[in-house]
Amino acid sequence: MVSENVMDLVEKGLMLPLMEEFYTIQGEGFHKGTAAYFIRVGGCDVGCHWCDVKESWNAETHPPTPIYSIIDNATKFSDTIVVTGGEPLTWDMGPLTFGLKERELKTHIETSGAYPLTGTWDWICLSPKKNKLPVGDIHKKAHELKVIVYNKHDFIFAEEQAAKVSEDCVLYLQPEWSVREKVVPLIVDYVMKNPKWKVSLQTHKYLNIP
Numbered sequence: 646m647v648s649e650n651v652m653d654l655v656e657k658g659l660m661l662p663l664m665e666e667f668y669t670i671q672g673e674g675f676h677k678g679t680a681a682y683f684i685r686v687g688g689c690d691v692g693c694h695w696c697d698v699k700e701s702w703n704a705e706t707h708p709p710t711p712i713y714s715i716i717d718n719a720t721k722f723s724d725t726i727v728v729t730g731g732e733p734l735t736w737d738m739g740p741l742t743f744g745l746k747e748r749e750l751k752t753h754i755e756t757s758g759a760y761p762l763t764g765t766w767d768w769i770c771l772s773p774k775k776n777k778l779p780v781g782d783i784h785k786k787a788h789e790l791k792v793i794v795y796n797k798h799d800f801i802f803a804e805e806q807a808a809k810v811s812e813d814c815v816l817y818l819q820p821e822w823s824v825r826e827k828v829v830p831l832i833v834d835y836v837m838k839n840p841k842w843k844v845s846l847q848t849h850k851y852l853n854i855p
C-alpha cells in the first residue's frame with residue numbers, strides 16, 4: 646500500500662516510480678555512441694505491442710523514489726542524462742529536470758509525447774505512436790523525430806508526423822527489433838529515395854550493453 650503522502654509526492658513529481666538507472670552508451674538516434682546515464686521511470690499506458698520494455702508499464706511494480714536520490718546518483722557518471730521509461734511524461738518532469746539542470750547536467754528525454762510536455766530539456770527525442778498520438782505542441786519542440794518501422798504503413802505515418810515538426814528536427818526511421826531482418830531493406834530503400842530521413846539502429850543491442 647502506497648501512503649497518501651507518497652501519492653502526493655508522486656503527483657508533484659518529487660518522487661517517481663523508478664524502474665532502473667544505469668550508465669551506458671546512448672544506442673539510438675542523434676546521440677548514439679555518447680556515454681549517458683539512463684533513468685527509466687515506470688508507468689506507460691500507450692500499449693505498443695512490440696514494446697521492448699513491457700515490464701515498465703505497471704507503475705505500481707516500481708518503487709516511488711525521491712528525486713533527490715535519483716539526481717545524486719546521476720551526478721556520479723556523465724554529464725548527459727537520458728530520462729526514459731515507460732512513458733516519462735506520465736509524470737511531472739519539472740522537479741527532476743530542475744534538479745538535474747541545477748547540477749549542470751544535460752537533460753535528454755525519450756518520449757512518445759502521449760502526455761503534456763513537462764520539464765526542462767536540452768534534447769527531446771519524440772517517438773510518436775499511432776495508438777496514442779502526441780498531444781500539445783511537442784512536435785514543434787522536438788529536436789529529433791524517431792519513428793519505429795514495423796510495417797509498410799509506418800512510412801506513411803512517419804511522413805504525417807514529419808509534417809508537424811520544426812525545420813531543424815532530425816528525422817529517423819528505426820526498425821522494430823523483432824522484424825529488423827524484414828524491415829531494414831525497406832528502410833534502406835526508403836532513406837535512399839527520401840534522404841531527409843536517416844536510419845537509426847538500436848546499436849546497444851548489437852553491442853550487448855543495456
Ligand SMILES: C[S@@+](CC[C@H](N)C(=O)[O-])C[C@H]1O[C@@H](n2cnc3c(N)ncnc32)[C@H](O)[C@@H]1O
Binds near residue numbers: 731
Ligand atoms: C521503451 S521507449 C520509452 C520511451 C517512450 N515511452 C517512447 O516510446 O518513446 C524508448 C524508445 O525505444 C523505442 N522502442 C521500443 N520498443 C522498440 C522495439 N521493439 N524496436 C525498436 N524500438 C523500440 C521507442 O519507440 C522509443 O523510441
Ligand SMILES: Nc1nc2[nH]cc(C(=O)O)c2c(=O)[nH]1
Binds near residue numbers: 670672730849
Ligand atoms: N543503450 C541504450 N540506449 C537507448 N536509447 C533509448 C533507450 C530507451 O529505452 O529509451 C535506450 C536503452 O534502453 N539503452
Ligand code: SF4
Binds near residue numbers: 689697
Ligand atoms: S510508448 Fe514507449 S514504453 Fe510505452 S509501450 Fe510504447 S514503446 Fe513501450
Ligand SMILES: [Mg+2]
Binds near residue numbers: 697698
Ligand atoms: Mg531501450
